[in-house]
Amino acid sequence: GFGYMKSPSRRREEHIKKQLVVHIEKHHNEYFFGLVIINILRIEDELKKYHFQSQITIPLTFELIKFLKEFDIPLLVVLNKIDKISVFDKKRIISLFVNTAKDYGLNLIHVNEKYDNDRSKTPYLEFSALKKTNLDKLKRTINTHLKN
Secondary structure: OOOOOOOOOHHHHHHHHHHHHHHHHHHHHHOOOEEEEEEHHHHHHHHHHHHHOOOOOOOHHHHHHHHHHHOOOOEEEEEEOHHHOOHHHHHHHHHHHHHHHHOOOOEEEEOOOOOOOOOOEEEEEEOEOOOOEOHHHHHHHHHHHHHO
């Protein structure tokens, strides 16, 4: 992942991130769709550290979404590992995430909401890779963009 990489050194991690940015800048016109996969278990920590405790920083997740949107790449934000939290916590964390995104000019909406490919809106989907929760919705969304 862009925000968390298991690497031997911090320097190597920064090098890989820079290479990803350079690749996106050079080849963005070849992308038909982007998935931003987020571990729902890490959202609160990221927002606490980079938003609530420090108003001068931007959470990396929002920075990445904004960066990809600059190139007009259609996106789906996938909130993964929903099987690891309660329904109550899932609703609370998603609400926090969506509402905080607004502070950075991002309009996140559930993939089930009608957005008619309105690029000012960014759809998100709750997902569990382990339990395959919402896998059908993920496939449908990707296939829709493959056809365009």
